[in-house]
Amino acid sequence: MKFKSIKGTKDILPDESYRWQFVEQTIRSVMHAFNYREIRTPVFEETALFARGIGELTDIVGKEMYTFLDRSGSSLTLKPEMTAAVMRSFIQNNLGEQQPLVKVYYIAPMFRQERPQAGRLRQFHQFGAEAIGASHPYIDAEIIVLSAEIYKALGIKNFEIKINSVGCEQCRPSYKDKLTKHLQSVYDKLSEESRKRFGQNPLRILDSKDENDRALTNDAPLMKDHLCEECSSHFSQLRSILTSLNIEYQIDGRIVRGLDYYTKTAYEIVSNDLGSQDALTGGGRYDLLVKELDGKQTPSVGFAAGIERALMAMEKQNLFSGEQFSPKIFIAAADSAGKDWAITQAMTFRQSGISCEIDFLERSLKSQMREADRQKAEFVIIIGENELRNGHVSVKNMKTGNQTIVMIKDLVNHFQYQEGKDEPGKKD
RNA sequence: GUGUCCAUAGUUCAGUUUGGUUAGAACGCCAGGUUGUGGCCCUGGAGGUCGUGGGUUCAAGUCCCACUGGACACCCCA
Incomplete structure (x- = not known):
């Protein structure tokens, strides 16, 4: 390294x-x-x-x-x-x-x-x-x-x-004098650190963490009383x-x-x-x-x-749990026709404000599903030649495992609607 | 600036005491578990100049020294 x-x-x-x-x-x-x-x-x-x-x-x-x-x-x-x-x-x-x-x-x-x-x-x-x-x-x-x-x-x-x-x-000046006088009486017993402070800023001796110092300054005059x-x-x-x-x-x-x-x-x-x-x-x-x-x-x-x-x-205080950013949609493509579609469709989602990820590593469908799971995508769209031919895709809800069919032309509306339906009253 | 402890895979750690064959585990990562589908499970795989540089020794992850870095405390402060 x-x-x-x-x-x-x-x-x-x-x-x-x-x-x-x-x-x-x-x-x-x-x-x-x-x-x-x-x-x-x-x-x-x-x-x-x-x-x-x-x-x-x-x-x-x-x-x-x-x-x-x-x-x-x-x-x-x-x-x-x-x-x-x-x-x-x-x-x-x-x-x-x-x-x-x-x-x-x-x-x-x-x-x-x-x-x-x-x-x-x-x-x-x-x-x-x-x-x-x-x-x-x-x-x-x-x-x-x-x-x-x-x-x-x-x-x-x-x-x-x-x-x-x-x-x-x-x-402050007159208080400082009083404090200095008081500290002089115990100077010999103070810690080395505090003795160093005596010359520079005696007020800080009051702040010492040394137990002995604290005891010695127990009855020292305090600014707030003067x-x-x-x-x-x-x-x-x-x-x-x-x-x-x-x-x-x-x-x-x-x-x-x-x-x-x-x-x-x-x-x-x-x-x-x-x-x-x-x-x-x-x-x-x-x-x-x-x-x-x-x-x-x-x-x-x-x-x-x-x-x-x-x-x-x-x-x-354990105020954090596993929060992380995750995409709304992961598009898993089964073949090269699907991948071509995926990159175009992903851009459409993104431009509509719907976060979306696709596979860039030419992975198998199974690997893409694993990736979608790891990223905690809410939905996976499964696309291949069959779907393209029929004009619809499978949409899998990754939390419930349910899978539904959605017409390709309705996709953006579908997820925008989802957004409102899933989180009523929530905005930001 | 001072002190104490520490430094082995991506991560958390075994192995160092009593130097000696190819340095291990878990998790993570990658690939599979028949026809296009995640999590659990199973199988296989990749991945380490043992912080760096010296020294001792036939032999050093293991012992010694230095350096660098880290953790914590002092100091100080947020």
Whole structure:
């Protein structure tokens, strides 16, 4: 085997693509119900966009980006996340000047050069939404509910919504001091990893999975208890809106989003069906990002969710059975006269919107029947010289095994009628 | 970037511990089972440089080393 897909990338093969189609269709329909419109941006951007937007010190920018120089020497990067790209587009195209609140969604591939593991790939796919232009917690709530509704629509059961507030430029610095002081007292006992974080981003120590670290930080001060008045009121309003919407959530003061741009609301949706990478969704508010990217300060909220992780949860919960695409009709030809007829008739069916397959491998009638069965064709038309002479064909219903005679000239009508008769009320 | 485990037909795996005749199974695939008909069943068939490259040995799928790839965990996150 000479060529292989790149480490951490995967093919989506014909046997599984219907699952992706189902997930994507469901996402679109819920997004549309909430009146979000799709935005598509290029797969790559100027490297500096991500460096500035996501934060120079984040892991994503520091060590995970697929960055390369193009032939003119420009540094480009395959997008590791979507928010910075959406904001760039928002600013570049003056979307905020056309309407005060812009609500967009996306479904797109992302790229991060990390070590692959369960639920983590180098090319992965996210869906997400951004609501740009509103600061009221109503819109934070809408974003949270929107993401949760998508999981419900997909049939995913066991997920939890965890919310927190990470404060703002006003309250975060003084909280950080308090936290740092507290952590200094236990610094010697912290894990090596956490000690490394102490210098860079002490907030993340709260997020540590190390049991000892968690115990040591049990009584550490949490951001949510040290919010300024504005942030505190925003957070409590959000909670009561969610409650009034009957959304179950937990407050988790240890949620710290890894990207620099978050302010106020931060939330995660997690599932215990995923293994170690248990986050289905991460999101929150980022009121400073547009300005950071040289736009006019614009409050924004959004979320990003992993499609592969949603699929994992669905598989774990057995939400898929053997669905596959199958043709309505397979034409099995007994002889060469039949084959000549088959290719013409197949085109007629197809042009009438009836899916149809024929044999291309010069196989025996028996083999053609086996093929029709394997493909789960609903009906098989059997055709040969006899039928051509008499102007009718045998039509076999592969589910019941019943076989009937249909005049050749009536065939298209016959199956169009079948379509309506078999699936009353069903349309699409 | 670190760690643990793994790598044999299209797929899932035996065989590796105690190196030794033509490397097996199941499923899948192909063809047949009398005259033009699927699924079940029966018969036959095709298909493997045993991840790659070195080494030890009279002899390596089996032992040793390196590399590549995979799985999972750390880290981080979707």
